[in-house]
Amino acid sequence: MVRDAEKKKTLLHEWLVPFLPTRAVRILDSGSILEKASVQQRLSTLSGNCPNTFSIYVLFSETTEGLVPVYIGKADQPLVRWGQHLDGWLAGSGVYGGWRRALLDDQGKARTALTLLVVPGTDITRPPIPGFPTTVGAVEYQLVGLAGDAYPGRLLNHEGVGR
């Protein structure tokens, strides 16, 4: 298959990496059990940098090849949304069955460390793809499209991912 996967990987990281020092937190260590209270405690350390505004969030798996995006979404209230994600993920219900299988082992322990990045729309000054829009929705779709081709089979988003 002909894919500009490396170029897409570069665009993705050029956009994401500058936000990591101030907008990201590790929510789960490799081998640790998923617990809602523990993850929410870590997310609370983002609170000053995670206002209740329309934001994009990216969940990364920390792998030997670096940070690999595994889920990309947007929410008016990212911390509230992540509370819902955690409930679904813990139950493994519906689409979250895929989250459990991909991110946790049979004992419910994290296969890799996981980091969450939350970027408020007000922080977005440039698009991931040159010449594209910078609205939250448009940036989310650019990131999903780039990550789906840059890391085939890794993204847990149902839409925008090749089969």
Added chain:
Amino acid sequence: MTCLREWFLSVPGHSFVQLFDTDDALVVQTKLMGSSQKHILRRSSAMEAAVVGCIEQGLAAPEWEGMLYVMGWGTGPTFRPLYVGKAERRGVKHPVSHNITNIRTNTSKFARWGDGLDYHIGDLSHAIFAFEAYRKPSKKYRRWASVLFRSFDPPTLREAVNFYSAPWCAGCTGPSGLAGSLPAAEKEIIALASVQFEDSLLNVDGV
């Protein structure tokens, strides 16, 4: 900003056809289906020929990954996208999606434009004619109905609705100028359309 209209016109093998079978007054013709004689909107013969041609030629080519489609108003350089979607070669569970197999007779699915519920024409007909079904018409298609139709009885369009389609093969480049998958190209198109056609786009995600 990258111009989406210019990109649509640059895609090899693209075509614009009328989506619905209409009369001169933009009344969409219907057919009666099933034991309950449900009214279903008719696709135009040109649209059906475009889909059959794209799918049959595509399935004969190993590098073909699916069909990109866009419902919109106008055509060519005045095209205004309303809804962007795709029919992929691969299914979720099958190497060839059931949405596109036996396309000439597969009128219930018809590359996502089929007459059945959970497919565009069936769901839009459900929203317009409110026939009995296992569920109520969805909010998505009630919105489509109100945007596309001036009246429901008879079903009369506000403006002629066109159907853009293009084959997607390995190596095709999206609006970003980068080669990629059909789902990635779809996301790029919606990202641009959400801003360039903010007032008319019916896709609800990515905007």
